[in-house]
Amino acid sequence: MKRWLIMLVAALSVSPVAAIDTGKAFDDPELQARYEKLISEVRCLKCQNQSIKDSNVFLAADLRREIRRLIAEGKTDAEIVDFLVTRYGEFALYRPRTSGKTLVLWIAPFLLVLLGGFALYRVVRHRMSLPIDEAPSEGGTE
Amino acid sequence: MFRYIAPLIAVVLLIGFLVIGLTRGDPRALPSPFIGKPAPQFELPTLKDPEVTIGSKDLAGKFSLVNVWATWCAGCRAEHGFLLDLAAQGSIPIYGINWRDTRPKALQWIAQLGDPYVASAYDETGRVGIDWGVYGAPESFLVSADGVVLHKHLGPLSREAWEQDFLPLIEAGGASR
Numbered sequence: 001m002k003r004w005l006i007m008l009v010a011a012l013s014v015s016p017v018a019a020i021d022t023g024k025a026f027d028d029p030e031l032q033a034r035y036e037k038l039i040s041e042v043r044c045l046k047c048q049n050q051s052i053k054d055s056n057v058f059l060a061a062d063l064r065r066e067i068r069r070l071i072a073e074g075k076t077d078a079e080i081v082d083f084l085v086t087r088y089g090e091f092a093l094y095r096p097r098t099s100g101k102t103l104v105l106w107i108a109p110f111l112l113v114l115l116g117g118f119a120l121y122r123v124v125r126h127r128m129s130l131p132i133d134e135a136p137s138e139g140g141t142e
Numbered sequence: 143m144f145r146y147i148a149p150l151i152a153v154v155l156l157i158g159f160l161v162i163g164l165t166r167g168d169p170r171a172l173p174s175p176f177i178g179k180p181a182p183q184f185e186l187p188t189l190k191d192p193e194v195t196i197g198s199k200d201l202a203g204k205f206s207l208v209n210v211w212a213t214w215c216a217g218c219r220a221e222h223g224f225l226l227d228l229a230a231q232g233s234i235p236i237y238g239i240n241w242r243d244t245r246p247k248a249l250q251w252i253a254q255l256g257d258p259y260v261a262s263a264y265d266e267t268g269r270v271g272i273d274w275g276v277y278g279a280p281e282s283f284l285v286s287a288d289g290v291v292l293h294k295h296l297g298p299l300s301r302e303a304w305e306q307d308f309l310p311l312i313e314a315g316g317a318s319r
Contacts, residue, residue, distance in 0.1 A: 045277035048170060058242060059277055062268040087182075087275040089175040119148070 025068050038067050038080060041094045051094060174275055174294040181208070181283065181291045182273040186263035189240050189248055196263045200237070201285055205312055207236045208283040209259070209299070210271065212243040213251045215279040221298035222255050228304065229258035234312070238262030241271045241279055284308050286315055 026032040036053070042063060044055040052060040063084075070080045084092050096102040176182070185197030201208070209225065211218040229236055238259040240248045245264060252262075265271055274283070284293040292311045295303055 045172065058268070062242075062272060066269075066272055086175060087272060088277065089172060089275075091172050122145075 025064075026071070031071055034077060035068060035071055038071075038077065039064055042067070042084060043092050043094055045088055045092060168296075171296050172277070174291070176275060176283075176291040177294065179291060180289050181285045182270075184263070184270045184273060186239075186265055186270055189238070189245065189252075189262040189264045192245075192264070196237070196261050198289065200261070202287070202289060204287050205234050205315065206285050207234050207308075208239060208274075208285055209236055210239045210241050210274070210276050210279050210281040210283075211262075212241050212279045213247040214243065217298040218280045219255075221280055221300065222258070224299055224301060224304070225258035226256050227301075235260045239265050239270060239274070239276075241265050241276060242268045284311060 024032055025035050039053040040051050042052045044050045044052045044057060044060045044063075046057045046059045047055045050060075052063045066083075067080060070083060075083075081093065081097070085097075090096050090099075090102060096105055098106055181198065181201070183198045185195050185199075188194045188196045207228075225236060228234065236259050238261070240262045242265065244266075248262070248264070252259075263270065274281075278296070280298055282295040282299050283291050284295075286292050292315070293307055295307060
């Protein structure tokens with residue numbers, strides 16, 4: 001048990017990010033923070049289900065280089081996201097922007113929760129309206 | 143009545159989504175945001191002669207096929223035979239973008255397998271590849287005479303894909319001009 005715990009802690013303490021681009025991209029911590037946030041939110045198109053931060057495929061490296069260049073040129077985050085979307089489409093973003101096309105992604109979860117809540121309400125209301133002493137007799141064993 | 147119909151509708155909806163998801167074809171194939179839009183501007187040295195450049199101006203005024211290729215790309219080898227056939231037909235000029243490759247290897251490839259390209263641009267750093275939204279070679283773009291991307295084909299090009307997806311667009315474009 002103790003050994004397992006030690007192994008678990010060891011496994012969790014390894015940072016997967018350390019494998020790629022170990023050097024800092026920017027000396028300015030503010031720019032570095034923007035850079036890290038951007039690259040963790042851009043999908044690696046070649047190795048889908050990884051962000052370009054986590055992938056060492058050359059396309060991911062190229063995109064990281066482009067993002068570094070754009071940040072260094074003083075572009076805003078919105079301009080950089082635009083740059084990516086005009087080339088690769090909305091799919092390149094892990095957090096799709098709210099627009100007509102992606103609206104359904106944003107509202108569907110809330111709609112589904114509402115729908116589920118409504119269904120639950122109906123069921124509970126129905127159950128509550130049943131006479132209490134009638135419920136167990138449904139089994140018909142008594 | 144509602145308590146029977148509502149779950150039924152929900153299940154049918156879910157199955158509908160499942161069917162769409164499963165039959166959508168290759169989930170890695172992404173729609174290109176360039177379809178119907180002007181092709182990205184580019185200018186690069188040619189593969190054969192670094193002193194000579196090739197770019198958007200060379201594509202202007204005619205239908206052209208822009209083919210992104212590399213020597214490390216297995217699919218490019220698979221489509222090479224068809225590209226040679228297409229070039230021999232002479233119906234459309236093929237421009238290559240040699241993507242993220244090395245010049246000696248690419249030149250050797252062309253010398254050994256044949257050269258279907260009017261010219262290939264040499265995109266060593268992948269800058270132009272990114273501008274074109276390329277994420278995996280081979281990719282082929284059909285560009286109209288006025289520089290609009292009409293179609294993008296992912297993966298190796300074949301006669302079937304050419305006749306099904308490219309030819310109708312070319313014929314439609316030729317007729318309206």
